[in-house]
Amino acid sequence: xxxxxxxxxxxxxxxxxxxxxxxxxxxxxxxxxxxxxxxxxxxxxxxxxxxxxxxxxxxxxxxxxxxxxxxxxxxxxxxxxxxxxxxxxxxxxxxxxxxxxxxxxxxxxxxxxxxxxxxxxxxxxxxxxxxxxxxxxxxxxxxxxxxxxxxxxxxxxxxxxxxxxxxxxxxxxxxxxxxxxxxxxxxxxxxx
Amino acid sequence: xxxxxxxxxxxxxxxxxxxxxxxxxxxxxxxxxxxxxxxxxxxxxxxxxxxxxxxxxxxxxxxxxxxxxxxxxxxxxxxxxxxxxxxxxxxxxxxxxxxxxxxxxxxxxxxxxxxxxxxxxxxxxxxxxxxxxxxxxxxxxxxxxxxxxxxxxxxxxxxxxxxxxxxxxxxxxxxxxxxxxxxx
Numbered sequence: 001x002x003x004x005x006x007x008x009x010x011x012x013x014x015x016x017x018x019x020x021x022x023x024x025x026x027x028x029x030x031x032x033x034x035x036x037x038x039x040x041x042x043x044x045x046x047x048x049x050x051x052x053x054x055x056x057x058x059x060x061x062x063x064x065x066x067x068x069x070x071x072x073x074x075x076x077x078x079x080x081x082x083x084x085x086x087x088x089x090x091x092x093x094x095x096x097x098x099x100x101x102x103x104x105x106x107x108x109x110x111x112x113x114x115x116x117x118x119x120x121x122x123x124x125x126x127x128x129x130x131x132x133x134x135x136x137x138x139x140x141x142x143x144x145x146x147x148x149x150x151x152x153x154x155x156x157x158x159x160x161x162x163x164x165x166x167x168x169x170x171x172x173x174x175x176x177x178x179x180x181x182x183x184x185x186x187x188x189x190x191x192x
Numbered sequence: 193x194x195x196x197x198x199x200x201x202x203x204x205x206x207x208x209x210x211x212x213x214x215x216x217x218x219x220x221x222x223x224x225x226x227x228x229x230x231x232x233x234x235x236x237x238x239x240x241x242x243x244x245x246x247x248x249x250x251x252x253x254x255x256x257x258x259x260x261x262x263x264x265x266x267x268x269x270x271x272x273x274x275x276x277x278x279x280x281x282x283x284x285x286x287x288x289x290x291x292x293x294x295x296x297x298x299x300x301x302x303x304x305x306x307x308x309x310x311x312x313x314x315x316x317x318x319x320x321x322x323x324x325x326x327x328x329x330x331x332x333x334x335x336x337x338x339x340x341x342x343x344x345x346x347x348x349x350x351x352x353x354x355x356x357x358x359x360x361x362x363x364x365x366x367x368x369x370x371x372x373x374x375x376x
Contacts, residue, residue, distance in 0.1 A: 066242025
């Protein structure tokens with residue numbers, strides 16, 4: 001199973017980054033695995049301001065909407081991720097990008113493990129539906145933005161986290177259009 | 193109030209969610225870092241997975257205090273050990289919250305929960321305090337999970353976070369719980 005494989009792949013990183021005990025800080029870390037035939041890369045995401053804001057909106061809100069996520073890819077290889085970034089720099093397809101053919105979200109909780117909760121976003125583009133250079137990927141989530149107090153709910157998901165070759169996170173590659181492109185984005189909650 | 197010094201001014205791999213608690217009761221003023229419990233992270237996880245409406249953390253929230261001084265916080269803890277008053281505890285007379293997003297700050301998001309008990313409404317040893325929020329589990333829709341707030345985070349003397357004290361009943365007791373989201 002693709003998802004199972006990804007979870008196994010992050011075990012080593014989990015052990016590296018997490019505290020073993022309950023602590024004063026909850027951390028959210030995102031690990032991204034991209035598979036496209038012979039092209040297989042893995043790295044950590046970078047959170048942008050919107051990502052923090054929408055999670056904050058949950059903690060500061062009485063009524064809310066879920067993150068209603070999606071995922072997009074882009075070809076940019078020169079623009080590092082910044083806090084103020086709200087979209088991919090050069091999406092593949094019409095902005096925000098070509099949507100994946102399948103997109104699933106799953107959730108697991110094991111409060112006694114090093115990574116007590118995991119949210120796994122899995123997207124797949126069928127062979128031939130996207131092409132060109134893959135230099136950036138974005139996890140889009142939806143929520144309240146605009147300063148939390150008096151904020152408004154976004155009508156479409158916005159960039160919450162990005163993994164970019166320009167950040168040195170992975171090496172860009174040319175998409176093989178003869179096979180599917182799959183991205184697994186695992187957000188883990190850890191005590192740190 | 194924020195005591196941490198490891199924030200980074202750039203986009204990071206991690207989002208850190210931290211809580212600092214200040215308790216004021218006349219001559220007693222203590223500050224400590226909270227400990228998150230499993231329910232706290234589960235409800236944030238539910239937000240990330242849900243595609244639809246759900247109640248936010250403040251749909252039903254509260255803050256309670258307790259007298260326990262010997263029980264360290266555990267991941268599986270769901271309530272205070274020895275609440276002052278009938279469980280989950282004596283509700284504060286007033287409570288409020290504020291939230292702000294500072295896009296260029298090293299501490300981009302600050303959410304402050306404040307609870308006050310009038311003089312004489314609570315008494316005894318203050319050894320623990322709990323932030324209770326509406327708890328969601330998994331992929332939810334409104335009203336399908338918790339019917340009342342649950343413990344998300346705890347400050348306890350047993351963890352070494354502060355020194356327990358006897359509540360001064362002649363003055364008000366105020367607890368200010370500041371939750372910060374930072375890049376780390």
